[in-house]
Amino acid sequence: MSDVMQNNSDYPHQTPGNFPFSQKEKEGKIERVFSFDVNEEELKWHTDEKDRLVTILESDGWEFQMENSLPTKMMNGQEIFIPKFVWHRVIKGEGSLKISILEFD
Numbered sequence: 001m002s003d004v005m006q007n008n009s010d011y012p013h014q015t016p017g018n019f020p021f022s023q024k025e026k027e028g029k030i031e032r033v034f035s036f037d038v039n040e041e042e043l044k045w046h047t048d049e050k051d052r053l054v055t056i057l058e059s060d061g062w063e064f065q066m067e068n069s070l071p072t073k074m075m076n077g078q079e080i081f082i083p084k085f086v087w088h089r090v091i092k093g094e095g096s097l098k099i100s101i102l103e104f105d
Helices: none
Strands: 005-009 022-026 029-034 045-047 051-058 063-066 079-082 088-091 097-104
Touching: none
Parallel strands: 005 045
Antiparallel strands: 022 029, 029 097, 045 088, 051 079, 051 097, 063 088
16 A cells, blocks of 8 residues: 555645645635546545544545545545544545545644
8 A cells, every 4th residue: 555655745746736626715624626537546645734624515426545444435414534644545436526624733
């Protein structure tokens, strides 16, 4: 697994506008959208520098996977807590994925 993991936060190796998602800030949260036509190879294992609470706003078959765990389907309204520095990734589904992210220091 280590050959596909990235030791970084939210793909910082990519230049602005070259992410596998679009995002905007809304009411103190990050609203992020992964398009239905995103290239699966861009969805990398990564870690984040802060704890996060992710709320699934829209998901059509997308999955979430944490290190040493099997992937699980993301359901609308579901909340996922991601501790900082824990490896994780999303796995592409059929449609787009829309999430809300709340970060904690």
